[in-house]
Amino acid sequence: MISLQQKVTLSKEVLSQEVDGETVLLDLKGESYFGLDEVATRIWQLFKNGSDLQSVFDTLLTEYEVEEEELKKDLQEHLTQLVEAGLISLSQTEK
Numbered sequence: 047m048i049s050l051q052q053k054v055t056l057s058k059e060v061l062s063q064e065v066d067g068e069t070v071l072l073d074l075k076g077e078s079y080f081g082l083d084e085v086a087t088r089i090w091q092l093f094k095n096g097s098d099l100q101s102v103f104d105t106l107l108t109e110y111e112v113e114e115e116e117l118k119k120d121l122q123e124h125l126t127q128l129v130e131a132g133l134i135s136l137s138q139t140e141k
Contacts, residue, residue, distance in 0.1 A: 050100040
């Protein structure tokens with residue numbers, strides 16, 4: 047289970063390019079392309095800024111009209127896909 051107390055690290059093997067509000071990711075290791083829609087692009091931008099998951103969650107909650115539980119569920123699904131694809135890794139934040 048993914049916790050909001052975790053920090054995201056982007057894979058060094060992934061290149062990203064934003065095009066018209068969406069992002070294309072190229073996984074150099076797996077030689078795969080991934081497309082991110084507008085919301086997923088915003089999440090990726092926050093990850094690139096080094097934000098921990100709690101900060102990403104709080105930012106998204108203020109920027110989009112969404113219920114907390116729905117956002118947690120959607121963020122969990124998105125993160126799981128990114129981790130499984132090897133595009134990011136998660137670690138516990140230091141307190």
